[in-house]
Structure formats: structure tokens, C-alpha cells
Amino acid sequence: MPPILYSPLRRCESRLIHLHPGQWPDPVSFTLYTFSLQPPELPFFEAVSYTWGDQIMAPVICSGMTTQVTKSVETLLRRFRLIADTRLLWVDALCINQDDIQERTDQVQAMDLIYQRASRVLIYLGEADDYSDSAMDAIAERKTSTGSIQKKVLDFFEHRSWFSRVWVLQEVALADCALAICGSKCVPWANFPAWWAQNAAYLQDRIPPSILAYNPAMKKSFLQQLHDTRVSRATDPRDKVYALAGILSPEDRFVLAPDYRKSVAEIYAEVAAKIIKHQSSLRILSATQPFPGEQCPKFDGTSGSWVPNWSKESLLTSLGLSNLYLEPYDAGGSIALTKFETREEMDFLHIKCYGITLDVIQETGSVCPIEAPGESIAKVLNEWNDLISLPEDECFKLTSRLGKGIFFVGEQFFLVDPASDVLWPTIRAQPSTTLELTPDELAKREACPVTIDGLKFCLGRRFLMTKSGLPGLAPPLAIPGDIIAILLGAPVPHVLRKKDSYYTLVGECYVNGVMNGEALAHLSKEIALQVPGHRVRPFQKSKSTAPLEWFLIE
Structure with missing residues (x-):
């Protein structure tokens, strides 16, 4: 099947999916249109926060031509499709030409604007399983959960991979309005951290997912945020750094321009050096933790032992x-x-x-x-x-x-x-x-x-x-x-x-x-x-x- 054909983007532009209406069994069909991120010309659109998932492919129709997308993208489009009306969505896997390194770099730099200026952010947690409806209902009530219900909610947080992604911090933190969807259940995002706070006394020593513990009111440094999100995951290790750019305080935005032409080692070393110079501190050396089977805490032999490897969770x-x-x-x-x-x-x-x-x-x-x-x-x-x-x-x-x-x-x-x-x-x-x-x-x-x-x-x-x-x-x-x-x-x-x-x-x-x-x-x-x-x-x-x-x- 032919790949999607992309036309070049100009500065302050991105693309939107015009998702055509249809019934659940109908093939997923959409058209890609370019739009301006400038406020006077901004349409009503919804940005999607989701997990890329496995590279299992499924057919969709783009501008009348059948092409392949990942099964997770095909499923979320089917879930968000309206029966009678077109819906405007921004989904990174489709709206960014992933094969164009320069475009990918430019669009990642604009990611904070996209999620800030979206009318709503739709958090897609996947389709329902045997326990997810009960978990979503408990979260919606924001009450103290005990016994089997508490276990279902905790298992829900643990097994839904969205909660462990590093990009979701920016996608949710910048949202004017965010809704979480799992199967047919839809719950405002604010209920999720509220549920954890309500049940914190009963969760003993459990550590909440980074996204539930994130508090924008706490002005943490770039270094502290890199450390706090070490347990979060990213498909591309470079995104462990780039995904935080949009939520940094102004004083921490020191020339952190995404560039996917650079290797992981280059980026981590460059960021470490800039943090040391910016803070006049060697606190970052405390992030260079050893990993099993390694002689020293370096991560690929092409970067110094003083450079933290943010792609691995610290032991x-x-x-x-x-x-x-x-x-x-x-x-x-x-x-x-x-x-x-x-x-x-x-x-x-x-x-x-x-x-x-x-x-x-x-x-x-x-x-x-x-x-x-x-x-x-x-x-x-x-x-x-x-x-x-x-x-x-x-x-x-x-x-x-x-x-x-x-x-x-x-x-x-x-x-x-x-x-x-x-x-x-x-x-x-x-x-x-x-x-x-x-x-x-x-x-x-x-x-x-x-x-x-x-x-x-x-x-x-x-x-x-x-x-x-x-x-x-x-x-x-x-x-x-x-x-x-x-x-x-x-x-x-x-x-x-x-x-x-x-x-x-x-x-x-x-x-x-x-x-x-x-x-x-x-x-x-x-x-x-x-x-x-x-x-x-x-x-x-x-x-x-x-x-x-x-x-x-x-």
C-alpha cells in the first residue's frame, strides 16, 4: 500500500486530520489539511494524547487512497469518529511526516503550542477490558476505594502504558481541557490525580505514576524534572529530554532545540554540559547511576562516565x-x-x-x-x-x-x-x-x-x-x-x-x-x-x- 503523501509545511503550520463520519464497522477514512497555529486562524480542533503501541499495522483510507497505520492509531480514530459529522484531530503519528527528520524536529519544537491551543486534549487509554470500566467508574467518583475496586484501579494505572510515557506530562500539563477515554468511558482528567490524593493514605508506600504526581505549581528545575521522569518511557530515547521542553520554566529554557539528526549520546552530553554551565553546579553528577553488568555508569561507550543516561531507570x-x-x-x-x-x-x-x-x-x-x-x-x-x-x-x-x-x-x-x-x-x-x-x-x-x-x-x-x-x-x-x-x-x-x-x-x-x-x-x-x-x-x-x-x- 502506498504511504501517505505529505506536502511541505511552512513556519507556524501543522496538519489536521479531518476524520470523516461513519458507523463503527465502516473503514476509517480521513483527509489531511494544513492549518496555521496563529490564533486568528485557529480552528476548533482536539489534540490526542495516546501510546504508539506495537507496530501492528491496519488499513485506513487517506484522501481516497488505502494506506497503513499502526493498529493503535486506527483504533483511536475509529473510537473518536462521529456518526454524522467531521471531527478535526491532531495525532502526531499522522500529522507529522515521521520520515522527514527536519519536519519532525520543527514539529516537536511546536508541540507545546499545539497542545496549548487545542480546544481539548483527548487522552486515549485504549479499549476496555474486563476491569477497566470499574476502574474508570471509581476514578470518576473520586471517592476512597477499598478492596477489589482499589486493586482494579491500581492495576489499571500499572498496565495501561499511557501512564508511563514521558510525553504525556507536556500533553496534559498544557491542556486547557483534558478528557480521558477508555473504551466507552469518558472521565475528565482532573479526576485522576484527585482519586490518588483521596486514596493516598491507603496506598501505603506506592509511588504514583509521574503524570499523577506532576504538580505545575512546584517550580522544579530541568535537572529535577529529568530525574523525576526517569521511570517514564519514550520510544525514542532522545525524547526523554525533548518531551520536557514545553513545561520548563523560562529560566530553564536554555537553547534546548530538538534535533533528531544528533545521536542520543550527543544530546545527553550536550544537555548535561548546559545544565552544569547554567546552574554552576555539579548536582547532575548524582544522576550518573550504575547499571547491571556495566563497568562504569556510561551507557554506550561514546559518552563520558559523567553524563547521565536518562533512558534507563536508576537502580x-x-x-x-x-x-x-x-x-x-x-x-x-x-x-x-x-x-x-x-x-x-x-x-x-x-x-x-x-x-x-x-x-x-x-x-x-x-x-x-x-x-x-x-x-x-x-x-x-x-x-x-x-x-x-x-x-x-x-x-x-x-x-x-x-x-x-x-x-x-x-x-x-x-x-x-x-x-x-x-x-x-x-x-x-x-x-x-x-x-x-x-x-x-x-x-x-x-x-x-x-x-x-x-x-x-x-x-x-x-x-x-x-x-x-x-x-x-x-x-x-x-x-x-x-x-x-x-x-x-x-x-x-x-x-x-x-x-x-x-x-x-x-x-x-x-x-x-x-x-x-x-x-x-x-x-x-x-x-x-x-x-x-x-x-x-x-x-x-x-x-x-x-x-x-x-x-x-x-
Whole structure:
């Protein structure tokens, strides 16, 4: 069957589907027309938000000629078709010439205008199954759901792939009016986040889909949104970046022009460099998480270890990016000093970061399992407890060997007799205290049991001990001999591995007692001269005597 013939588009133009009327069994027929996105000439049209689905094809009639489209597109056109009237729809798979890279790039840049200026956005969640009608009815009522009804709604969110797409954030956030359709059921979109909010107290530790948790009132940075949507999916990995362009705050729209001629590695590296320059911060390094079977957290061998791979979900809870509701870390102070380098012998962009070598890893424990029974986690934590040794520095001395063990009882973890002032804060990755506590208050806090959520930062990580006796949490790929660096502008320390004349970034880490800038106190005057505006919390005594140096990271 012949493909759809597209005529070129001019600036501020797109195409609309004029969907011809018909009964449900009739063949789907439509015509494509060009239209202007400028308000005076804007017709009443509806933009469709949907999932592309599998590449199973089905026949349709476009301008009198039979052609092939994906089954999901054919089905949604059949569902939205009116019996007696023409309907104007915008569906990206048909309204954009997907084979024309330049047009695709231009239309993605205009996507925010299309969804903003659509009269309505129709969210197509697919056709009905045995449980979807009950789920849609419960969501429509916005009431507390229990038992089998709650399970049906949760299964509905989990198994309908639309909820895991990254593009839907922009498509729904920009809509003036959005309706969700599943089979013959139609529910205003506002009911969906309202249902979750109504039932939140009964959903325990369940994490809502990104689209239900998205709150435009919370002005999150581009970096934070990239991190928050890491679990969302995109057919093209480049869209993990481009799909967020339309919902960024004005100060974050720094030359993010979609360009599908570039590779995924090029785009991710370019975005990472721009975020670092724009924010004068190395917080983005906390997004470079390791993946199974990889030596280092790079993703395709054509980009540096410092570049996050947004196309993969992170295995670990990020120390530098996931502590929005906790006391913040500030190990490296406020402003980064960086340089970017490309040499003939380099295959990709390298970054030079200014900071200090805090210490060297001397010993590591087993990796704490991410998804395991509490008893298995407690077993690893007890192994970590045995690794604690008495450091020479007075500020880290313990009055006695750490307790009798860690036990998992009634969904809680207990450290028994006595409570440790090092192990317990370390496995919970606690920042340096903001308030001075009395001995009784400190003992009470450290003796409190901890739930699995309180241990989220140690799950998937190793316990580490440095040569000078500092305990901490290391990425799973860390090994003895790796160095721990505190880089200016990075909220947490990072593990680096020496390789010839440069370093590979192994991942972020936690080191007890240096998370608020304690290791930079001896360099405050020197840093102020070299990095104007740099701020770090003042301390009477520094936890380090290391000099500033450059780290070239591949």
C-alpha cells in the first residue's frame, strides 16, 4: 500500500486530520489539511494524547487512497469518529511526516503550542477490558476505594502504558481541557490525580505514576524534572529530554532545540554540559547511576562516565537528587569550577572539576539488596557493622565496639545495645546535624527503629571504610583503591577511579561527617579567591587537609 503523501509545511503550520463520519464497522477514512497555529486562524480542533503501541499495522483510507497505520492509531480514530459529522484531530503519528527528520524536529519544537491551543486534549487509554470500566467508574467518583475496586484501579494505572510515557506530562500539563477515554468511558482528567490524593493514605508506600504526581505549581528545575521522569518511557530515547521542553520554566529554557539528526549520546552530553554551565553546579553528577553488568555508569561507550543516561531507570535512590524533603547535603559548597575538554585522543567530551581528594577507600562491604526480605537486609547490615573500626581521629572515636546486632522485627530495623553514633546515621545517610542535640535527645534519636523507607539510601549500595577510618555508603561498583573526591559545587562526595591521566566517575557516595562542607573549612579563603560567590558552611576545624586540585573525568 502506498504511504501517505505529505506536502511541505511552512513556519507556524501543522496538519489536521479531518476524520470523516461513519458507523463503527465502516473503514476509517480521513483527509489531511494544513492549518496555521496563529490564533486568528485557529480552528476548533482536539489534540490526542495516546501510546504508539506495537507496530501492528491496519488499513485506513487517506484522501481516497488505502494506506497503513499502526493498529493503535486506527483504533483511536475509529473510537473518536462521529456518526454524522467531521471531527478535526491532531495525532502526531499522522500529522507529522515521521520520515522527514527536519519536519519532525520543527514539529516537536511546536508541540507545546499545539497542545496549548487545542480546544481539548483527548487522552486515549485504549479499549476496555474486563476491569477497566470499574476502574474508570471509581476514578470518576473520586471517592476512597477499598478492596477489589482499589486493586482494579491500581492495576489499571500499572498496565495501561499511557501512564508511563514521558510525553504525556507536556500533553496534559498544557491542556486547557483534558478528557480521558477508555473504551466507552469518558472521565475528565482532573479526576485522576484527585482519586490518588483521596486514596493516598491507603496506598501505603506506592509511588504514583509521574503524570499523577506532576504538580505545575512546584517550580522544579530541568535537572529535577529529568530525574523525576526517569521511570517514564519514550520510544525514542532522545525524547526523554525533548518531551520536557514545553513545561520548563523560562529560566530553564536554555537553547534546548530538538534535533533528531544528533545521536542520543550527543544530546545527553550536550544537555548535561548546559545544565552544569547554567546552574554552576555539579548536582547532575548524582544522576550518573550504575547499571547491571556495566563497568562504569556510561551507557554506550561514546559518552563520558559523567553524563547521565536518562533512558534507563536508576537502580539507586539518588543522594544528591532524591532528598527534596530531607535536610540538604552541601559537601562541595554552592558553585562549581569546571572546564570542558575535547582532545584528539578523546572520543568524547571530558569535564575537569575542581575539588579535593578526601580519602581512599580501604574496604567495602557487600551490596545491600534492593528488593529482598527484611531479614536479608539485616544480615548485610550486620556484616557492615563488623567492618566498623576505631579511627585515629578523636572526632570519630567510639566509646565501645558497636552493639550486639541489627534485627528486623515487625517491619522495622533495630540496632541493639548500644546505639551507634556512626553506623546508624551512615546507613540512613543523615546530613550533618542542623541542631545541637543534648545527649539524651541524641540517644533517643539513634535508638529509634527504622523502617525500610528510612534505609532507602543504603539499598543497592556498599558500606565503605576509608584509610583514615571514615565510614560511608559507596556505589555498588566501588572497589578498594578508588578515591573519594569532594568537588566544588557538588552536594555530595563522588567515587573516582584513576585511569591513565584521567578519572572515571564510579558514582556518588555518602561519607559520615563531611556532608555539609566540613572537609573544605581549611580552604575557605583560597576558594573565595578562585571561585567568586562560592559559599560553604563555616566550621572551626576542617575534616581534611587536602589541597585543591583538578580532576579530569572521562
